[in-house]
Amino acid sequence: MTSYIQPYLFFGGRCEEALEFYKSAIGAEVQMFLRYSDSPDPMPPDALPEGYESKVMHASFKVGGSVLLASDGCGGEESKGFRGFSLSLALPSAAETDRVFAALAEGGAVNMPLGKTFWSSRFGMLQDKFGMGWMITIDPSVDSISA
Incomplete structure (x- = not known):
């Protein structure tokens, strides 16, 4: 087995x-979705804020060939952004790059509009409505600039 970061x-x-x-x-x-209330082991007393029993303890989701992990955490405070x-x-x-950029930008903030750069025919940066930073580009293997 090799090491990897998720x-x-x-x-x-x-x-x-x-x-x-x-x-x-x-x-x-x-791929996986587990609420705190689904945990086989009880949570320690006072470990969760009231009402967090229905929140997400652990989830995994796949985007293309990558798997990311996610949770609500257990602090109860609003996310301050990433x-x-x-x-x-x-x-x-190009069409999928344009579509995804527009979808992720909805309710968020565009830091660099999607456009042509010296390394890519389509590249842009944004922060989605959850505060997650994204760098969106066309795959270099199909891009006329980087190919």
Whole structure:
């Protein structure tokens, strides 16, 4: 077995909403979904804020060939956004790149509009409505600039 890194994203109480959004925006496929109330072991007393029993304890979702992990966390505070990294997503066509960029930008903020750069015919950066940073590009293997 080889070592690997998987992003584990914490959505501060909005994980289920985020998963539904990513399913429609980028075709994410949820592979596992476990609520705190589904845990085979009881949570320690005072480990969760009141009402968190129905929140997401653990989920995994697949985007293309990558698997990401997600949770609501157990702090009960709203997510303050994700800092210090972005998820980079390469898509198989110009049309799909345009569609996904527009879908992820809905309710978020565009940091760099999707456009031509010296390394790609389509590249853009944004922060989605959950505060997740994204770098969206056309797959270099099908891009006329990088091919």
